[in-house]
Amino acid sequence: MKNILIIEDVEDHLEIVKLILEQNGYNILVATTGTEGLNCARTNSPDLVILDVVLPEMNGYEVCKEIKNGTDTKHIPIIMLSVRSNPEDIETAYKAGANKYITKPFNLEDLVKEVKNHLGEEQK
Amino acid sequence: MRTNGENCYLVKKTGLRPFKRCMYCDKNVQDCFGFQFFVVVMGIIGLLLVMFTIRDLPILAIEITIIILLMLSFLGYIASKETNEIVLTNHLLKELNFELEKRVSQRTKELKLVNFDLQKALRIKSDFLRNMSHELKTPLTTVLGYISILSEKQAGDLNEKQIKMLESMKKNGNDLLHLINQLLDLSKSEAGSLGIEEKEYDLNKTISEATVNIEYMASKKNISLLVQSDERISSIFADHERIKQILVNLLSNAVKFSDNNSDVIISTKDEKDHILVSVKDSGIGIDRGDLKYIFEPFKQLAPEISAKYGGTGIGLSIVKSLVEAYGGKISVDSHTGKGSVFSFTIPKKKV
Numbered sequence: 001m002k003n004i005l006i007i008e009d010v011e012d013h014l015e016i017v018k019l020i021l022e023q024n025g026y027n028i029l030v031a032t033t034g035t036e037g038l039n040c041a042r043t044n045s046p047d048l049v050i051l052d053v054v055l056p057e058m059n060g061y062e063v064c065k066e067i068k069n070g071t072d073t074k075h076i077p078i079i080m081l082s083v084r085s086n087p088e089d090i091e092t093a094y095k096a097g098a099n100k101y102i103t104k105p106f107n108l109e110d111l112v113k114e115v116k117n118h119l120g121e122e123q124k
Numbered sequence: 125m126r127t128n129g130e131n132c133y134l135v136k137k138t139g140l141r142p143f144k145r146c147m148y149c150d151k152n153v154q155d156c157f158g159f160q161f162f163v164v165v166m167g168i169i170g171l172l173l174v175m176f177t178i179r180d181l182p183i184l185a186i187e188i189t190i191i192i193l194l195m196l197s198f199l200g201y202i203a204s205k206e207t208n209e210i211v212l213t214n215h216l217l218k219e220l221n222f223e224l225e226k227r228v229s230q231r232t233k234e235l236k237l238v239n240f241d242l243q244k245a246l247r248i249k250s251d252f253l254r255n256m257s258h259e260l261k262t263p264l265t266t267v268l269g270y271i272s273i274l275s276e277k278q279a280g281d282l283n284e285k286q287i288k289m290l291e292s293m294k295k296n297g298n299d300l301l302h303l304i305n306q307l308l309d310l311s312k313s314e315a316g317s318l319g320i321e322e323k324e325y326d327l328n329k330t331i332s333e334a335t336v337n338i339e340y341m342a343s344k345k346n347i348s349l350l351v352q353s354d355e356r357i358s359s360i361f362a363d364h365e366r367i368k369q370i371l372v373n374l375l376s377n378a379v380k381f382s383d384n385n386s387d388v389i390i391s392t393k394d395e396k397d398h399i400l401v402s403v404k405d406s407g408i409g410i411d412r413g414d415l416k417y418i419f420e421p422f423k424q425l426a427p428e429i430s431a432k433y434g435g436t437g438i439g440l441s442i443v444k445s446l447v448e449a450y451g452g453k454i455s456v457d458s459h460t461g462k463g464s465v466f467s468f469t470i471p472k473k474k475v
């Protein structure tokens with residue numbers, strides 16, 4: 001079973017993403033702050049990270065950069081999820097090393113599709 | 125001339141009517157020159173006295189000399205008076221000009237300050253709109269997310285009534301999201317930061333994707349969406365998402381303002397250096413007087429019309445900003461009761 005780490009501070013958003021991914025057979029790890037998320041990524045080395053932008057302590061861009069700079073973590077695909085939809089926000093995310101940027105509110109099916117895609121799983 | 129300083133001051137104080145003011149000055153000037161004239165006459169009399177004391181000269185010669193001297197002094201007086209008037213007028217005009225320049229620069233400075241404040245206010249408004257839109261999206265993500273989970277029966281079975289309710293919630297939630305996105309686009313267009321990402325794309329595909337968005341709305345009024353595309357057009361180099369957004373906006377307006385059982389026609393035409401896309405309806409049309417305001421933000425038609433059809437009054441202004449952001453043009457042709465044709469161009473660009 002593949003592990004997915006969700007770093008999200010909005011409780012309901014965390015719950016929704018968790019529900020939909022668990023339903024699709026993934027094992028979920030959660031973190032609600034930037035630093036907690038980064039530590040979790042370093043110790044557990046998940047198969048994929050779902051990352052919010054606005055987070056306490058350390059923002060999503062910084063967490064993304066740190067994960068992508070770590071020798072043991074740089075291979076982990078990162079999907080960023082945020083309400084911010086300005087072109088400059090999206091650009092910052094990709095510059096920080098994000099593999100995909102999805103704006104909230106997101107379509108649940110699309111999210112699952114992207115997760116499978118980045119885990120290299122075949123899609124029906 | 126400095127003795128007339130007070131008169132010049134009068135011009136400053138009483139404003140912008142130099143000629144009237146100069147005439148007023150003339151009286152004083154004449155008084156001033158009267159004194160000069162008195163000096164000249166006294167000089168002549170003095171000279172005559174000297175001549176009479178000489179007595180050697182014949183009386184006639186003395187008389188002629190007196191007349192010539194008198195005439196000369198009179199001419200001199202006239203000339204000096206006119207010259208002085210011109211000099212004075214010039215001086216007054218210069219003072220006036222200086223005063224005007226000073227006022228203009230003062231007003232320019234004031235206008236610059238006002239302009240700066242206005243731009244600042246506009247920036248604050250745009251920032252507010254953007255932040256507010258993002259803030260609104262956070263709770264909406266929760267609402268739409270749980271609606272999806274519930275409708276997919278991932279939290280348990282639902283009866284038909286509950287499914288119908290959830291569908292309505294989903295539709296309204298998406299409408300709300302659309303409004304928020306429009307607000308965001310408005311703030312972006314005001315800040316001049318509407319992102320345009322151009323790539324090669326099939327225009328017909330863009331049109332069919334846009335019509336899919338409107339189909340449900342059109343079917344409710346039994347309106348047919350017809351596409352008449354120019355066969356010469358295949359793929360275009362443009363921002364597919366933005367073109368789709370423009371089309372969805374124009375199509376939803378066309379459907380909204382059309383009568384039941386009518387047609388809405390989308391046509392494309394290859395024209396020399398651009399592609400023309402038109403959306404034609406046979407709806408209520410736009411009054412001639414309203415046409416020039418139609419693309420302005422927050423402008424809506426007569427209150428009774430907006431009350432009947434609803435809307436925020438920002439859709440068309442966003443459409444215009446979008447078209448202009450990629451270098452196109454938008455126009456409208458409409459007659460009350462006969463319908464409207466909205467046309468926009470897509471410049472042909474090299475891939």
